[in-house]
Amino acid sequence: MSIRIKQLNKYYGDYHALQNINLQVPTGSLTALLGPSGCGKTTLLRIIAGLERADSGELFFADDEVSNLHVRERRVGFMFQHYALFRHMTVFDNVAFGLQVLPKRIRPNKAEIAARVHELLQLVQLDWLAKVYPQQLSGGQRQRIALARALATRPKLLLLDEPFGALDAKVRKELRQWLLEIHHQLGITSVLVTHDQEEALEMADQIVVMNQGKVEQSGAASSLYDNPENVFVTEFLGEVNVFEDACIEHGQLCLGHYHEPITTGEKARQNVAVYIRPQEIQVLTHIQDNVIASACVEEIHAIGAQIRLWLRREDNNQRIQVWLSPAEFRTLSLQSAQTVWFRPQRLTMFRLPEMVDYVI
Numbered sequence: 272m273s274i275r276i277k278q279l280n281k282y283y284g285d286y287h288a289l290q291n292i293n294l295q296v297p298t299g300s301l302t303a304l305l306g307p308s309g310c311g312k313t314t315l316l317r318i319i320a321g322l323e324r325a326d327s328g329e330l331f332f333a334d335d336e337v338s339n340l341h342v343r344e345r346r347v348g349f350m351f352q353h354y355a356l357f358r359h360m361t362v363f364d365n366v367a368f369g370l371q372v373l374p375k376r377i378r379p380n381k382a383e384i385a386a387r388v389h390e391l392l393q394l395v396q397l398d399w400l401a402k403v404y405p406q407q408l409s410g411g412q413r414q415r416i417a418l419a420r421a422l423a424t425r426p427k428l429l430l431l432d433e434p435f436g437a438l439d440a441k442v443r444k445e446l447r448q449w450l451l452e453i454h455h456q457l458g459i460t461s462v463l464v465t466h467d468q469e470e471a472l473e474m475a476d477q478i479v480v481m482n483q484g485k486v487e488q489s490g491a492a493s494s495l496y497d498n499p500e501n502v503f504v505t506e507f508l509g510e511v512n513v514f515e516d517a518c519i520e521h522g523q524l525c526l527g528h529y530h531e532p533i534t535t536g537e538k539a540r541q542n543v544a545v546y547i548r549p550q551e552i553q554v555l556t557h558i559q560d561n562v563i564a565s566a567c568v569e570e571i572h573a574i575g576a577q578i579r580l581w582l583r584r585e586d587n588n589q590r591i592q593v594w595l596s597p598a599e600f601r602t603l604s605l606q607s608a609q610t611v612w613f614r615p616q617r618l619t620m621f622r623l624p625e626m627v628d629y630v631i
Contacts, residue, residue: 272298272333273296273298273333273460274294274296274330274331274428274460274462275295275330275331276292276295276329276330276331277328277329277330277331278293278328279293279315279325279327280292280325281318281326281484287484288314289318290484290485291485292328292485292486297460297476298460299458299460301454301463301476301477302461302463302476302477302478303462303470303475303477303478304463304464304465305475305480305481305508306481306482306487307507310482311484312481315481316462316464320345320347320349320430321342321343321344321345324338332345346424346426346428347428347429348422348423348426348429349421349430350414350418350429350431350432350434351417351432351434356413356416356420357405359404360405361401361402361404362392362397362402362405363388363392363401365416366388366391366392366419366423367384367423368420368423370387370388370423370424387423388401391423394453394456397412397419400416409442411446414435418434426459427460428462429460429461431450431463434446436465447470450474451474463475468509472496472508477489478490478508480495480503480507482503482507487501487503487504488501496508502546505619506546509548510549511547511548511549512546512547512552513546514526514544514545514546514547517545518540518543519543519622522534524545524620526615527564529615543621545615545618545619545620546618546619546620547615547618547619549579551617552591552593552614553613553614553615553616554582554595554603554605554611554613555611555613556603556609557612559614562612563612563614563615564584564586564587565584565585565610566582566584566591566610566611567582567583567611568580568581569590569607571605573597576596576597578595578597578599579592579594579595580594580595580605581593585610593613
């Protein structure tokens, strides 16, 4: 089932928490609401769930407007960050709870409830823990039970509010892949709130980047990462080096000793900011034409299958982060304090007012 939001606004007193939100979530997709704390992503999720009401705007599930429907009528599964499991109930009873409190006319009988609960516990691979209590479970196991409970009533939508935030890094990564498998297996439309860029990039079919109650940009992860529309999205979505000593002059982008022909339609000199991601910088051990500058290798860190360098630019003392594969690093034979030269393999440029002028 799809979600469509039109011109949605939410106020808390004089504070404009959500500002003219327009958004579409395709049927069967996993959409991530991504942004810093306080940007409005959880408020938007709660409005979709029916836990809060918007002050204006329209909310549609498929072709049905649900703006004024009570949360019980929306058939939404909600998974919280801190599990919200009932401590006095067994795992079985926690999962069964949503079914047991359905109105009598649509409530399954005891046998049907038991069958559904065991089906879900098998789905989350924890059927052997049906009789234990939440305090006897690990954090990852509790989160799996919370998902089973959210799915018990066969919701049209699954809403997840930072579901992995309370877990350690290893468990979080394992559960990401597991949740993706569940999502694809069930074909359910899901909306995930997160402030973790890696989580959004890894899991989501669509990312909605939010800031100060507004949608900055939405689209596929690769599209946002490679073609950001403004400075906020560029800086928030992944690591990036910022070069503020660039300009456009005589039809060329000039950055240090690097020059690239561009067409802007303007002849006057303009100062610009250039953004280059760490993996998009080429490091050279001998000076060549059209490099930005020389730099000193300050730090070398091997992090798994990636070598991360910190360079200190020699003409203005700027620190620059570069990511290399182990094969590239071995070919270059880099050492600390070595002098190297660098240039972009791809860059994004912004002028004022903020707009993407150039991506190569």
